[in-house]
Amino acid sequence: MVTTDQVTPSTDRQTPNLHFAKFYRAAWRWHFYAGLYVIPFFIMLATTGMLMMWIAFIDGRDGERTQVTPQEAPLAVSIQAQAALEAIPSGNLVQYVAPRADDLAAIFRIDRDGEAMMVVLDPYTAKVLDSFPRRSGLYDLLDNIHGSLLLGVTGDRMIEIAASLGMILIATGLFMWWPRAGAGPSKSALRPNLAAGGRSLWKSLHSVVGFWSAAMLVIFLISGLSWAGVWGEKMVQAWSSFPAQKWGAPLSDVTHASMNEGPKEVPWVLEQTPMPASGSLAGKDGIAAGVPVTLDSIDALARAIGFEARYQLNLPKGDTGVWTMSRDSMNTDSVNPMSDRTVHIDQYSGKILADVKFADYGWMGKAMAVGIAFHMGTVGLPIILLNSVFCLSIVFLCISGVVMWLKRRPAGQKGLVPPPAPRDMPLWKGAVVLALVLGAAFPMAGLAMIFALAIDFCVISPLVRRKRATI
Known part of the structure; x- marks a missing residue:
């Protein structure tokens, strides 16, 4: 049988089809190598992500959905806080989360002796209902696996490589899904061919599910990569941070990231932005003159300026720290x-030092605020259902990819058996430029491609040549 690589086109009409076939083989080979690394990570990310969405929706995090019996009016926040402090002797009050x-x-x-404790209480009676170490539930275990594999920075980099290679999977997968050179997709390419059998059926299901999942996968990968240590923090987040100079208040030497203390909690666009500092004459009118700056007066100010139902209040840290409502x-x-809104209050004067709303974000900050909420499924049940279908689709793509490889x-025959490399690749310079662009845009993917090329050139290709020579 004559293979595509052995065909010598006799007409100009055959040349584009030959070129397309060679590009298809090259795309298929890269798709295979990227998937080889990505599959276990994508299964983990899809599974833990879906579980986290449903846990947060049904049970909440840190006791936020604990039921109480409503009464005429809640007690003052300071009275509630005192009851919480009595439940954790010698502790320091760090944060108040108002009920939704x-x-x-x-x-x-x-916080006590370096350990953060959460105290859940009835706001009408100040009765303590529960207490437990912060971020110690199943949701938080899944979150740590999802973000770092419980390996810290090493795990973050491993997942970033997988997410970056995911962009290559999408590009090569869509190229292979496209029916033929110069023609648009037909209806048959948009729905699976259930009449097929064996590997053809798996291929049809894989390509169609991959096509319909591609757009959402891009959204999930970009929003996830924007939190990653290299592409996010070093390349994107730094130039997208909110310009703190707009506040006109002195800046402290700590950034908003200092409020994270574990999982990401601060809005993406503010994470690398310096915090304002207390102790100056700066700021707009907040708490009225003569009124002491206390937990109760700060809570009253929060309600007065528009913080309804659930909001979070962080107490000042140190001499220049600020009250932060968010x-x-x-x-x-x-x-x-x-x-979304973040407000900083001077701990001495009670003046508003900064008031950052969604409308104040740059375009990237707005995109990330919406994208992360969509990614986490925190915008309601319909999105949770949509994301769950998407997560199951990703798991299916991973499993079907393995099945097709085995078939x-x-x-x-043992070993990886990668798709055959095309010979005499046409327009190879353009392919190299495209690879360089992708590698520069996603550095961790670039490193992975260099490693894969080295393994392919030094190990796999010589083995294939030796095996052919013995046939």
């Missing part, structure tokens, strides 16, 4: 990311 509804508990974070859809404070591999 009248029948839900209030939450206080108390509503962030990423933290399930709201189902509307466009209502393609000759019986009894």
